[in-house]
Amino acid sequence: MQGKIALEEHFAIEQTVQESAGFCPPEDWIELKARLLDIQDRRLREMDANGIELMLLSLNAPAVQAVPDRSAASTLSRRANDFLAEQVAKRPSRFRGLAALPMQDPDGAARELDYCVNSLGFRGALVNGFSQVAESDNAIYYDCKEFWPFWSEVQRLNVPFYLHPRNPLPKDAAIYEGHRWLMGPTWAFGQETAVHALRLMGSGLFDVYPRLQIILGHMGEGLPYSMWRVDNHNKWMRAQNVYPARRKIADYFRENFYITTSGNFRTQALIDAMLEIGADRILFSADWPFENIDHAANWFDAATISEGDRFKIGRENAHSLFRLGDVTNQSAAEQKSSRTTLEETHERIRRRPA
Ligand code: GRE
Numbered sequence: 022m023q024g025k026i027a028l029e030e031h032f033a034i035e036q037t038v039q040e041s042a043g044f045c046p047p048e049d050w051i052e053l054k055a056r057l058l059d060i061q062d063r064r065l066r067e068m069d070a071n072g073i074e075l076m077l078l079s080l081n082a083p084a085v086q087a088v089p090d091r092s093a094a095s096t097l098s099r100r101a102n103d104f105l106a107e108q109v110a111k112r113p114s115r116f117r118g119l120a121a122l123p124m125q126d127p128d129g130a131a132r133e134l135d136y137c138v139n140s141l142g143f144r145g146a147l148v149n150g151f152s153q154v155a156e157s158d159n160a161i162y163y164d165c166k167e168f169w170p171f172w173s174e175v176q177r178l179n180v181p182f183y184l185h186p187r188n189p190l191p192k193d194a195a196i197y198e199g200h201r202w203l204m205g206p207t208w209a210f211g212q213e214t215a216v217h218a219l220r221l222m223g224s225g226l227f228d229v230y231p232r233l234q235i236i237l238g239h240m241g242e243g244l245p246y247s248m249w250r251v252d253n254h255n256k257w258m259r260a261q262n263v264y265p266a267r268r269k270i271a272d273y274f275r276e277n278f279y280i281t282t283s284g285n286f287r288t289q290a291l292i293d294a295m296l297e298i299g300a301d302r303i304l305f306s307a308d309w310p311f312e313n314i315d316h317a318a319n320w321f322d323a324a325t326i327s328e329g330d331r332f333k334i335g336r337e338n339a340h341s342l343f344r345l346g347d348v349t350n351q352s353a354a355e356q357k358s359s360r361t362t363l364e365e366t367h368e369r370i371r372r373r374p375a
C-alpha cells in the first residue's frame with residue numbers, strides 16, 4: 022500500500038542516543054546508533070521503498086522520563102523538540118513531530134506541549150512511560166491527581182498522547198531477576214505500559230476529560246486480548262472491580278484509546294485487535310529503528326484484511342486523528358505558502374521564551 026502514515030518512529034540526539042545501546046547486542050550498536058541519528062537520508066529511502074508517505078517522529082526511550090532533576094528534564098525536552106522542529110521544517114511533506122515532555126513538572130509539561138503544538142506545529146506528544154522524579158528510584162504514574170491539570174491541557178489542545186514503553190525500575194523488577202531476556206520488548210515493556218494504561222482507565226480520568234485520546238503501541242501492549250477478562254472475571258461474585266471510574270474498563274479502551282501495529286507484525290493479533298477495539302482505532306506503525314520498516318510494511322501490505330480496513334489502518338485513521346490535511350491534501354503551491362519554512366523555524370526557536 023502506498024501513502025502509509027507511521028507514528029511510532031524514533032530518532033535520537035547526541036545526549037540521548039546512548040540510552041538505546043543496552044537494547045541491542047554490541048555488534049549491532051553501530052547500526053542502531055546510525056539509524057537513530059539519521060533523519061534525512063536512509064530514513065527517507067526506507068520510507069520511499071516501503072510506501073510510507075509520512076512519519077510522526079519521536080525521541081528514543083526513556084530519555085526525558087529518566088532524568089529525575091526537573092530543570093534538567095525540561096532542558097532536555099526543549100533541546101530535543103527544537104531539534105525535531107528543525108528536522109521537520111527541512112522536509113515538511115514527509116515528517117511531523119511528537120513532543121517529548123518533562124512530566125516531572127506537570128505544569129512545565131503542559132507549557133511545553135502548548136509551545137510544541139502552537140508554535141512548532143507538532144501533532145501531539147510521545148512520553149516514555151512513568152517519570153523518575155527527584156530520586157532515581159521514585160516513579161510517578163500519570164493517573165495521579167497532580168497530573169489532572171496537565172490532562173485538561175491535553176484535552177484543550179485536542180492532540181493525542183502516545184504512551185510509549187520503558188522498563189520498570191530495578192526496585193519494581195524483582196520478577197525479572199535472573200531472567201533478563203524478559204526485559205524490554207520481549208515482555209517487560211508491554212507489562213509496564215499495559216498496567217499504566219489500566220491505571221489511567223480505572224482512575225476516572227476519562228470521565229472528567231472524555232475527549233482525551235491515548236495511543237498505545239505494539240498492538241495495544243496485550244490489552245485487546247485481555248480486555249474481556251479485566252471486566253468480567255469471577256462474574257458470580259457480588260463485588261466486581263472497585264475503582265474510581267464510572268464505567269467498564271473496555272468502554273474507556275474503545276473510546277479513549279488507539280493502538281498501533283508497531284513491532285507486532287502478526288495478522289492473528291491484528292484480527293483480535295480489530296474485533297476488540299475496531300479497525301477505526303488501529304494505526305499502522307513500524308517502530309523504526311528498533312524494527313525494520315520493510316518487515317512492518319511487507320507484513321501489513323499483504324495481511325489478510327479487507328482493502329477498506331487496510332486503507333483505514335494504513336493511512337486514514339492517522340490522517341484524521343492528527344489532522345494531517347495540511348500535509349497531504351494541498352496542492353504544491355498551497356503547501357509552499359502555508360509551510361513553516363526552515364528560516365521561520367530557526368527564528369521561532371531563537372526567540373523561544375526562557
Ligand atoms: C521501542 O522504542 O519500542 C524500543 C526501544 C528499545 C528496544 C526495543 C524497542 O526503545 O522496540
Ligand code: ZN
Pocket residue numbers: 029031185238283308
Ligand atoms: Zn518505540
